[in-house]
Amino acid sequence: MQGERVPPLHARIGLACYKCFKDEDIRLSRCSGCHRISYCSSECQKLDWRQHKAMCKALSGIEKNNPMAVATLFFSLPSEPTTDLNVLHNMTETHAANILGFCERSLQRQPNVLERNIVGWEPRCMVCTRTDQLIRMEAAKNGTTSEVPKKLIPCSRCDLSFCCSPAHWEAARALHHGPSCEDGHDGLSHCDMNREVRADLKFAEVMAGAHDESGQFRWAPERLKSSWSSLVGLSWEGEFGDEMRRSVGVPQERPMGPWVRAASEHLSMPMSILYALEKLNDDDAWTKKHTLTIHILGGTMTEITAAPMLEEILHRLSEVKTLKLVLCGPEMEGNHIPRLIPLETCPDCTRLGRKRIHEHVSDTYHGYVKNKGTKFEKPDLCIAFNSGASQASMHSWPATFKILVDRKIPSLFTAYNREEAEGEAALLRKAGATLLPALGPIKNPWGSIKVIPEPNKIYGFYAANGWLAGGFKQ
Incomplete structure (x- = not known):
């Protein structure tokens, strides 16, 4: 219902x-x-x-x-x-x-x-x-139906993986308990990742019962960084854990894992944008621009909901005065005429005269570029979050790929998992894009660490922006 x-x-x-x-x-x-x-x-x-x-x-x-x-x-x-x-x-x-x-x-x-x-x-x-x-x-x-029905045996540690007999559990032990599940993080095993999934499910229930019926915990950092610093080598816990603990009032003795993982789902958007800009530019001139313009392709309600978290881009770029985000996609409300939406900024950004402007366009990106004609201005970055270009809407994405490549627009595509990332990378190369090795297809260091077991599979996980499918700037 x-x-x-x-x-x-x-x-x-x-x-x-x-x-x-x-x-x-x-x-x-x-x-x-x-x-x-x-x-x-x-x-x-x-x-x-x-x-x-x-x-x-x-x-x-x-x-x-x-x-x-x-x-x-x-x-x-x-x-x-x-x-x-x-x-x-x-x-x-x-x-x-x-x-x-x-x-x-x-x-x-x-x-x-x-x-x-x-x-x-x-x-x-x-x-x-x-x-x-x-x-x-x-x-x-x-002909053994008169016996007690045999059922799958769950893993005693995680309860999310199963085998049909003790002998099959012995065969699965190395697969399930072995180190470094590819779709996980921090060298955790498949079983350990399952245990995190169970912890995240319980966390979502607490959040749903507390204040958000969707079960989603959303958190936007409030502090302003005094200057830009590289994202290479940093981690979710190290970058946000202590600040989040102070912000939400979690006692020192309690782990921040579920909180950080939940927050990473939406924060992966601004962090992936910043990581792409760092990798696509040869110097830090982009961090000192008066106005930074980002075009988000295939925009949906997910990106609209993440608007408060996207202010993190301003919070990490002390010299940028205006952040302009164009959300473009057939699922956006309205029509082909762009809707300009000024958004509030945090008190510190407001005091410093900084601005956030969103533009919503209900159109494909190649349609948007065509309609703008000579008024089209090349953005600092085009990004498509979890586009599914290799699995859905395949008829519309190739025209967008061509526009991005022909106009040499710096771009990045993210994906939920390796399979989708490699599929999109192949399509981008087919369109003429020369992909940067650091931007895919490769695991995204700033993809969400809140993972979900893959459906129709017995092993592996997917996550929002978990993989970088491909980035290019030629």
Whole structure:
């Protein structure tokens, strides 16, 4: 329903009530139809039944009366455990696509986002991709249904990864507990990253209960830096931890991890902009401009919501007097005529006569440039946050790539993960861009460190602006 929160990850995989999201000091019961989600009470289940009913019947019907579906789902299961991630991810993506296809035929419509989430994040064995449903179907096939139903075994440390047997956990141990998960940070293992995800879920619940029904914690630094200093070699915790602790009043003995990770989701925008400007310029002349102009491509409500955090650009550039941001994208409200929106600045910036100006344009960027004609002014940077250019809207992005390359506009594209980053990098090179190695495709040192497990996979995470897809200035 509109206005309700999307069930968080632990609710999607049955570790929290799918209706009220509670997961502590309660007894959860699995839905007896689909066995995928859980409820803390019959009251929560009744309240959710109208929304869940259709997908529940579609999912349960797969194993009850669809022999073709059963045969299809078992076809690609490996006979032995494997730690080859390409093989595992291909199997999970194929399995999820098959499940959604069967459900679509049953529903006689495409599953909505909530329904797709239940399938995308369905728990599965880390080394053979079996799910609880496949285990039940396998038991029925082998005539062992009279025994106690076998279920996936969760990791005792993180509860977010699973295997179908102790033997498979032994096979998965190095993969799960080994060092340096690529999509993580600070050399943490896959299991350690899962534990951070659980901590972040609990933090989001506290924030939602306290003041923000979206569960998002937003924090904008208030101090002004006296001069520009390089971002190379700095870290989220080191740069913001102490200041945030003082700002929000967290006791000294409590870790700042959940707070910093939550704040990084929106602060990754200004920090990625500043990092790109530093890498794209040969000197620091850009830090001393009177007006700094940034064009944000594919702008959406996400960038509008992050407006207070984007003032961090001014706070780190003491000599810049005006920050002009042009948010351009088909999803922006209005029409092709730009809407100029002066924004308030913090008290210190106001006292110093500094300004923030936002311009909203409902158009593609190449359309915006064409409509401006001879009045178009080259910005200091064009940036597209998590554009998805290699996976969605592929028909419109190539024309924008061409404009950026032909006009030699300094640009940067970010992505959620390695796969998207490498896909966008290939498209940018195809358009003629010469990518700077320091700007991608590579892990973004200022990408959000609030990560989410990848859907339809058993290993890996994604994050807002987690990767730099490519930066260029030719």
